[in-house]
Each structure stands twice: as C-alpha cells, then as structure tokens.
Amino acid sequence: MNLRIENLGVELDGFALKEVNLELEKGDFCALMGPTGAGKSVLLEALVGLVPLKTGEIYLDGKPLSGLPPEKRGISIVYQDYALFPHLSVRDNIAYGLRFRKVGRSDLRMAELLSRLGLEALLDRFPSTLSGGEQQRVALARALVIEPEILLLDEPLSALDPNFRQDLRRHLKDLHGVGGTTFLLVTHDFPEALSLARHAAVMVNGRIEQAGKIEDIFLHPVSPLVADFVGMKNLFAVEFSETSARIKGLEIELGRKPDTERGYIAIRPEDLVLSREPLSSSMRNSFAARVREVRSHGFYAEIDLEINRLVFTAVVTSRALLDLKPQPGTSLHLAFKATAVHLIG
Amino acid sequence: MRKESFLWLALASSFLVLLFILVPLLRMVSAPSLAALRATIIDPEVLRSLWLSLYTGISAALICFVFGTPLAWLLARSEFRGKRVVEAIVDLPIVIPHPVVGIALLGLVGKNFWFGRLLHEFGLRLVGNPLGIIMVMTFVGLPFYLQSAKEGFASVPPRLEHVARSLGASMFTTFFTVTFPLARRAILSGIIMCCARAISEFGAVVIIAYHPMIAPVLMFERFQSYGLKYSQPVAVWLIVVCLLLFVSLRLVGRGPERTRSGGAR
Numbered sequence: 001m002n003l004r005i006e007n008l009g010v011e012l013d014g015f016a017l018k019e020v021n022l023e024l025e026k027g028d029f030c031a032l033m034g035p036t037g038a039g040k041s042v043l044l045e046a047l048v049g050l051v052p053l054k055t056g057e058i059y060l061d062g063k064p065l066s067g068l069p070p071e072k073r074g075i076s077i078v079y080q081d082y083a084l085f086p087h088l089s090v091r092d093n094i095a096y097g098l099r100f101r102k103v104g105r106s107d108l109r110m111a112e113l114l115s116r117l118g119l120e121a122l123l124d125r126f127p128s129t130l131s132g133g134e135q136q137r138v139a140l141a142r143a144l145v146i147e148p149e150i151l152l153l154d155e156p157l158s159a160l161d162p163n164f165r166q167d168l169r170r171h172l173k174d175l176h177g178v179g180g181t182t183f184l185l186v187t188h189d190f191p192e193a194l195s196l197a198r199h200a201a202v203m204v205n206g207r208i209e210q211a212g213k214i215e216d217i218f219l220h221p222v223s224p225l226v227a228d229f230v231g232m233k234n235l236f237a238v239e240f241s242e243t244s245a246r247i248k249g250l251e252i253e254l255g256r257k258p259d260t261e262r263g264y265i266a267i268r269p270e271d272l273v274l275s276r277e278p279l280s281s282s283m284r285n286s287f288a289a290r291v292r293e294v295r296s297h298g299f300y301a302e303i304d305l306e307i308n309r310l311v312f313t314a315v316v317t318s319r320a321l322l323d324l325k326p327q328p329g330t331s332l333h334l335a336f337k338a339t340a341v342h343l344i345g
Numbered sequence: 346m347r348k349e350s351f352l353w354l355a356l357a358s359s360f361l362v363l364l365f366i367l368v369p370l371l372r373m374v375s376a377p378s379l380a381a382l383r384a385t386i387i388d389p390e391v392l393r394s395l396w397l398s399l400y401t402g403i404s405a406a407l408i409c410f411v412f413g414t415p416l417a418w419l420l421a422r423s424e425f426r427g428k429r430v431v432e433a434i435v436d437l438p439i440v441i442p443h444p445v446v447g448i449a450l451l452g453l454v455g456k457n458f459w460f461g462r463l464l465h466e467f468g469l470r471l472v473g474n475p476l477g478i479i480m481v482m483t484f485v486g487l488p489f490y491l492q493s494a495k496e497g498f499a500s501v502p503p504r505l506e507h508v509a510r511s512l513g514a515s516m517f518t519t520f521f522t523v524t525f526p527l528a529r530r531a532i533l534s535g536i537i538m539c540c541a542r543a544i545s546e547f548g549a550v551v552i553i554a555y556h557p558m559i560a561p562v563l564m565f566e567r568f569q570s571y572g573l574k575y576s577q578p579v580a581v582w583l584i585v586v587c588l589l590l591f592v593s594l595r596l597v598g599r600g601p602e603r604t605r606s607g608g609a610r
Contacts, residue, residue, distance in 0.1 A: 045507075048507065048510075048511050049510075050507055050510075069510070069515070069516075070507070070510035070511050071510050071511070071512075071513045071514055071515055073511070075511060076511050076512065077507065077508060077511045079504055079508070081504070083502065083504040083505055083507075083508045085505060085508075085509075085523060085527075086527065087526050087527055096509070096512055096514075096522075097512030097513050097514075099513075100512065100513030100514055100518070101512075101513045142508075142512065143511075143512070146512060146513065
C-alpha cells in the first residue's frame with residue numbers, strides 16, 4: 001500500500017474531518033469526490049501537512065507522516081488557481097523544487113515533461129502572460145518534475161474553459177501513465193472522475209461515505225447521499241462498434257467513433273424525449289419502451305422505462321405528465337439525440 | 346441636479362485641501378533667494394546637520410527593517426491570542442505625543458535610572474549622541490514600517506507558500522524565495538515611510554539630543570536666534586535631500602521583472 005490514511009480526524013473552525021480511512025496503491029489514480037464543503041480540500045491540506053491532525057495517522061510506504069513538515073513528505077500539490085510564483089519565469093517555476101530534492105537525471109525528466117506538456121516555447125515567459133490552460137500545465141510540470149510519491153490535484157480543471165479542460169484531462173491521463181506517482185484528484189464532477197480515475201472515494205460532511213472502484217460506486221451507491229451525488233442516471237457499460245454503442249441487443253447511435261472498444265455511455269434524464277406515438281424528428285435514437293414506475297416530485301416527475309431489460313430514467317415536467325398519462329405496464333416512445341450521449345472512458 | 350451640486354462641493358473641498366498642503370510648501374521653497382540657498386549649503390554646520398539627519402534616519406529605517414520584518418510577518422500570517430493587543434502596542438508610537446516619547450526614552454537611558462547607568466558603565470552614551478537620536482527615530486518610525494510590511498506579507502497568497510513547502514522548501518527558504526520577493530515593494534515603501542518619519546522627528550529627538558543637531562533642530566535654533574529668514578533655506582535643503590533619497594530608493598526597488606512580464610495575455 002502506497003498511501004494509507006487511518007482514522008484521520010481534523011478539527012478546524014466550524015469544520016471537522018471524522019474517521020477518514022483510505023488506502024491507495026502505488027501508481028493508483030483515485031478521485032476524491034463530494035459536494036462543495038464536504039472537506040475534500042481539508043483532507044488534501046492534512047496530507048500535505050498544512051493542518052494538524054487531531055486523531056489518526058497518515059502512512060506513506062508504511063512510514064507515519066505526522067510530525068514531518070510539508071517539505072519532507074514527498075507529496076506535491078496542484079491547485080485550482082495554479083498558484084504559480086508570479087516573480088519567476090516558467091523555467092524557474094518548474095525548476096523550483098529541483099534544488100531541494102535530488103532527482104536523478106533531472107534535466108531529462110524536465111525535458112520529457114516539457115515536451116509532453118508542450119511547454120518548451122514558454123520557458124522564458126512569466127505566469128501573468130500565460131492562459132489558464134498554460135498556467136495549469138506549468139503547475140503540473142512543477143509538481144511532477146521532483147518525482148513525488150503522491151500528486152494531489154485540487155480541482156485542477158474547474159477554473160478552465162471547456163476546451164482547455166478536455167486538453168488538460170488528456171495530459172493528466174498521459175502523465176499518470178508515465179511515472180510511478182500516485183494521483184489523488186479532487187473533483188465534484190462525476191463524469192470527470194469516471195473518465196480519469198480507477199478508484200474513488202465520496203466524501204460528505206467530513207466523512208468518507210464510500211470508497212472503492214469507481215464503477216462500483218456508481219452502480220452500487222451505499223447511501224442515498226452518494227447516489228444523489230453521482231447523480232448521472234442512465235449510465236451503461238457498452239461495447240462500441242463504429243459509431244454506435246451496443247448493450248443487450250440495443251444499438252445506440254453516437255454520431256462519432258469512440259477511440260476504445262468498450263466503455264461507458266451516459267445520458268442525462270432530461271435529454272430523453274417521451275411521446276405516445278413515434279416522433280418523426282431528426283433524433284437518431286428512438287425506441288419503444290415499457291413504463292415501469294412513475295415518481296412525481298411536484299413540478300417534475302421521474303419515469304423509469306424499460307427497453308430489453310435495460311432501465312432508463314427520464315425527467316418530464318408535470319405538464320408533460322398530464323399529456324403522456326404514463327401507467328406502469330403501458331408503452332411509450334423514447335428518443336434522444338446522438339449528441340445527448342456522453343462517452344466516458 | 347442635487348447630485349451635480351454634490352459633485353461641485355466635493356471638487357471645491359478637494360481643491361481647498363490640496364491648496365492647504367501645497368501653498369505653504371511652495372511659499373517656503375520660493376522664499377529664500379538663490380544666494381541664500383547657496384550660502385546655506387556651503388555652511389559646515391548645515392552640512393553636518395543634514396548629514397546627521399540623513400544617516401540617523403536611514404539607520405533607524407534599517408533597524409526597523411531588520412528587527413521589524415519578523416514581527417510584521419507574524420502579524421500577517423498567524424492568528425494568536427492577544428494579537429489585537431500586540432497590534433495596539435505596535436501603533437502606540439503614532440498616538441503618543443512626541444515629547445512624551447522623548448521623556449519616556451530619557452527616563453530609561455538617562456543617568457537617573459539603573460539601566461541608563463549600566464549603559465554608561467559599558468561606555469554606551471545615548472543622551473546627546475547620534476546613537477540616542479537613532480533610538481528615538483527607530484521608536485517613532487517602527488509603526489510605519491510594520492504596517493506597510495504587514496500588508497505586503499498579507500497580500501502574498503498563502504497558497505504560494507504551501508506550494509513551495511510541498512516542493513521541498515523549508516520555511517526559511519520559502520520566506521526568502523517566495524514571500525519576501527513578492528512583498529518587496531511594500532517592504533520598500535515601509536522603509537521609505539519609516540525613514541521619512543524618522544527624519545521629520547523633532548519633539549522627541551530634542552529631548553534626548555539637542556546636540557548634535559539634526560536638521561529640524563538646527564532649523565528651530567536658527568528660527569529662535571535669527572528668525573524665519575534664516576531657517577527657511579535649511580528647510581528647503583532638507584526637503585531636496587529627502588526627495589532625492591526617496592526617489593532613488595523607489596527607482597532601485599522597481600526591479601527588472603515588471604518590464605519583462607508586462608506583455609499582453
């Protein structure tokens with residue numbers, strides 16, 4: 001076990017982490033998820049050594065970390081707001097940690113990171129002249145060049161524009177594949193976690209509510225809180241062929257060709273369009289489905305529908321409910337656009 | 346309409362305030378003839394007092410810098426019980442009347458007190474000595490340095506320090522490679538403010554050391570003995586020397602990186 005958090009408790013002004021237990025294997029990519037204010041960032045600060053522990057212990061390769069100052073832990077951190085040193089050039093920012101940590105062949109390591117992250121041309125620039133995406137790549141290089149045991153990523157994507165976000169996600173995946181560094185990514189975006197991480201922990205109110213393989217958390221949430229958080233309904237493990245996804249004899253048109261052979265697709269419940277008769281529209285996916293259950297929530301209602309023993313959940317307005325008059329056992333038509341299908345993995 | 350008349354009132358009042366500051370200064374600067382200014386600057390007594398003011402003021406500012414910086418950092422970076430009290434203590438030299446400062450310090454280092462006698466035993470004379478002047482100036486200048494340096498440190502995001510620590514830098518190295526360079530401008534401002542305050546001190550210095558005479562004391566003496574006309578040229582030269590000092594400090598402190606990083610996003 002690379003990182004082991006045992007019964008960790010932290011108490012700050014008006015906030016506490018309680019009985020946090022988590023284990024990460026070497027080279028793992030773990031997502032730490034949870035709603036805002038759940039204590040994810042506090043846990044990271046405890047790992048770095050910035051807040052004192054009230055109870056418990058953190059072990060890195062079996063060695064207890066409490067009592068070790070941040071500079072002796074081998075845990076790097078990348079913040080959402082990049083936290084680059086504004087008075088240093090990109091080159092000096094990235095090389096900052098190298099004078100403290102003796103890293104073998106550091107120039108090779110540096111060169112590799114620069115080329116993987118496409119930073120060679122920016123070395124003499126100052127942080128204030130870089131875009132958000134560039135700054136976050138510099139922050140990643142700075143954290144990784146010293147070959148840390150653990151890399152903590154505190155919502156590194158959430159301050160970026162969507163197109164930069166995709167780009168940086170690719171870089172994260174790429175970089176994780178290279179070294180032996182264990183990644184711990186804080187995010188409140190479940191699809192992001194699903195696309196990057198192998199394991200995940202969901203934190204709610206200062207406690208770890210559930211930890212394990214990320215698919216397990218999604219498919220078998222242990223509590224309503226977790227179920228609510230991972231909220232993306234209609235997630236299916238599928239096999240891809242050409243531009244479609246196959247599951248249980250159902251063929252779902254994606255409108256684009258995925259890179260992999262198998263993965264997950266997800267469709268937001270509000271993107272499913274229901275009708276009594278088949279719609280003649282531009283929507284590429286249209287199926288006949290049987291209503292299983294209708295749950296009314298005042299202004300809107302959730303309807304579970306079954307196609308080939310596959311359950312879809314749709315959200316409709318109460319007004320639409322009056323028109324559709326769905327009864328369990330009756331059939332409706334379900335349609336969605338190819339672009340409404342999210343590819344994950 | 347009412348909004349407009351309010352604006353006029355604000356402008357008129359601002360104008361009045363600026364006039365109030367500038368007119369006396371301009372009047373004083375323009376009062377002495379060039380001949381009088383020339384005669385004054387070659388007067389050895391004037392030169393001695395200007396030089397004394399300058400080096401005691403700078404020394405006081407440097408002492409504040411060396412000993413005040415850690416306190417400023419603590420005040421900016423840590424929360425502790427009694428912090429308000431410490432901040433109030435630090436501000437005391439601003440609110441205490443200047444002669445009171447002089448009398449308080451004289452009571453400590455004068456011969457009527459064991460501490461003063463002890464210093465005398467060791468050959469350390471403060472009363473009537475440049476060292477005493479520096480002591481007084483440090484006392485009155487400290488709050489100005491501390492305030493500015495504290496704000497400078499507080500404006501450095503703690504996250505930058507956290508990152509530096511996580512990358513392997515000790516607290517010491519983090520301070521010298523991240524915190525201090527980023528607070529540099531505020532620290533320099535603090536040094537200049539402190540130095541300006543130190544050089545302008547009269548009431549407290551005059552009690553500890555009438556002689557040797559710093560420039561304000563010399564001005565006062567010439568005013569008392571000979572009248573306004575003889576103190577004005579000294580005042581003009583003191584202003585000139587101070588302006589030169591502060592402008593050159595600012596230029597030195599500008600540093601190179603502002604121009605290098607000033608490109609477009």
